[in-house]
Structures are given as structure tokens and as C-alpha cells.
Amino acid sequence: MNHQRATLSQLGEFDEIIDVRTPLEYAEDHVPGAINAPVLSNEERVIVGTLYKNSPFDATRVGAAIAARNIAMHLDTTFADRPRNWRPLVYCWRGGKRSGSMTTMFNMIGWRARQLEGGYKTYRNAVVESLGTLPGQLRYVVLAGPTGSGKTRLLQALGQAGAQTLDLEALAAHRGSLLGALPARGQPAQKSFDTALVQQLRTLDPAQPVFVEAESRRIGAITLPVALVEGIHAATCVVVEVALKERVALLLEEYGHLLNDQTYFREQLLKLTPLHGRERIESWCRLLEEGHHAALSETLVTEHYDPAYSRSTRKHYPTLATSPRFVFHPMTGEPVEEARTLLTQLRAENLLGETSGR
Secondary structure, three states: OHHHEEOHHHHHHOOEEEEOOOHHHHHHOOOOOOEEOOOOOHHHHHHHHHHHHHOHHHHHHHHHHHHHHHHHHHHHOOOOOOOOOOOEEEEOOOOOHHHHHHHHHHHHHOOOOEEEOOHHHHHHHHHHHHHHHOHHHOOEEEEEOOOOOOHHHHHHHHHHOOOEEEOHHHHHOEOOOOOOEOOOOOOOOHHHHHHHHHHHHHOOOOOOOEEEEOOOOEEOOEEOOHHHHHHHHOOEEEEEEOOHHHHHHHHHHHOHHHHHOHHHHHHHHHOOHHHHOHHHHHHHHHHHHOOOHHHHHHHHHHHHHHHHHHHHHHHHOOOHHHOOEEEOOOOOOOHHHHHHHHHHHHHHOOOOOOOOOO
């Protein structure tokens, strides 16, 4: 049945990519653009897997019956309107029975279906390999600056001004700090983040610099690939300087949703007790409870975020003291115009290293 198989290099040759794994497997990560048409549901896979431990034959028989019913259901619903010349690519975990059964049925109908050689496992291996090689092909310009300095706003403005950007916090759905979880949006699974990152890296032009925020190895629960972290730490840096008053105002705006859930806010503050001591944390909690939000924001900036920033940058960005400075006004200025000013400044200092017009 080798004629019914295809490799990763052939992904673009098909009309549609079908992931027949369970919804849980699909939600964790999948080939970009693939739709989910499970041959076994989450619960059915557990049933078959449990049965397999005692009797592989019985598990295969029961699994085949379940798969046949599910494939029939998909044919009556999901794939009912596919044309005669439809060319789907089907995959499961390792290119085994689940995708093989659907591929065989599709071809019996008359569609030119193919099964992905090695399944999702082969795709995942390719993603991991790419995470080790793609970051090193790019040159980065790092926006450094303590929490509240508007680095994300400047990064977005640079993109609007025509520069290449890589927004890792957007991909990770987290702002990177203690209180960085986004409202009503959880972080992606690590594998899903990796897939999205590889997709983004492949769109970037190695001939042009890539602007990125200074990050540690972790953004919330997400871990960045070593090659990318090393590239960022070795890159040209720009220190973003913002007045304390604007930083406080920006934090109040970006983290204002936390004030509506003071229980969660307090729990996050209490996690800092080993670092700051009970007395200081209790004073912060009182500011929260009494509604002194601006005072709490300023206190967190001066007593927590700035010292943490100093420790981190000394360790990871040893040349920061001699890096160019850029005064930014995230709350009162025009970010895109300021971004253009920054690009002009960096070009004048020959720090972008562009090899073609942009």
C-alpha cells in the first residue's frame, strides 16, 4: 500500500489535510490547516487501549468496529459534499491503523487519498528539528526595558512601520510577568506553541533584522527553544526608557482586569513572599484591598519589577549598559511615528545590518 502514502514534503499537493486522532490529541497540536475527523473519540481510544493490554486481538476487533462506525458518520456529514476529484491527506499518531482505515475507505470510494508517512510523530520531529535550526538563520534586535515600558506596544508599532517583528508573548498568550496571564484566554499547549513559532519563523526574511522583546527562557508555562533564546541573548539591544508615571499608567491599563478579581491578584502577590518577605507582601495586599491601585502599581514597579529586571539583564544581556537608548511614550505619544524614529536612529548608527531595501 506504499502507493497510498505521502511524505511531509508533499503537504502542499493535497486539497485538505485530515487529522483522525482524538479531539484531545488534535487540540494539543496538529499539522497547520488540518481538520479533525476522529476515527476514535477520546473515550473510545481509552477503551481500546485498556482492552489491548489483555487481548490485542479483541482490541483490534472492537477498535475496527468503532472506527468503521465513526468513518461512516464522517462520510455522511463532514465529507458528504466533497467532489469526485477531491485529494485528501490523512494522518494519525504514527501513520498506522486509524489513518490507514480512513485512507483505504476514501480510495474505495474513488477519492485519491493518501496517508502521511510516519503520521503526526514525523511532523512533530520536523518541528523540533526546525526549532533548532531556523532561529540561527535570523538576526535579532532586542527591545529591552523593565515591565511597564511598553515594549509590546513599540514592537507592534514597529510592525506597522514596516519592520519585521516576532511577538513571542502573543504566540504564548502571556505577557511574561508574574501577572501576565491574559484574561479569558489560556496559554496554548507547548507543542501547539512550537508549531505556531515554526510557522512564524518561516515567514521571516533572513536578510532583514527581526525585532523581538527581551525574554527569559519561559513565558508563563511556555518554554522557548534554546536556539532562539541564545540568538536573542547575543543580539543587538535597544533599551526602551519610559517615565515612571507612564509606566504606572500603562500597567493600570494592561492589568486592570486583575482588579476585578482581587482574590486571584492577592494569590499571585502571596507567591512572592519568599522573595520579598511577609511584611512587604502584606503591605501590597492592603493597597489592593483599600483600592490604592496607582500606589500598588508604582510600588510593584519600584520594589519588584525593576530589581527583577536588573538581575535578569545583568545575567543574560551583559552589553546592555552600552546599548543605545530610546525614549518611548506608550501612553502619550504616537507609537508608529516613534517607531519610525527608532528605525531611523538605528539605521544612522548602522545597527540594523539590512542587506536589501525595505
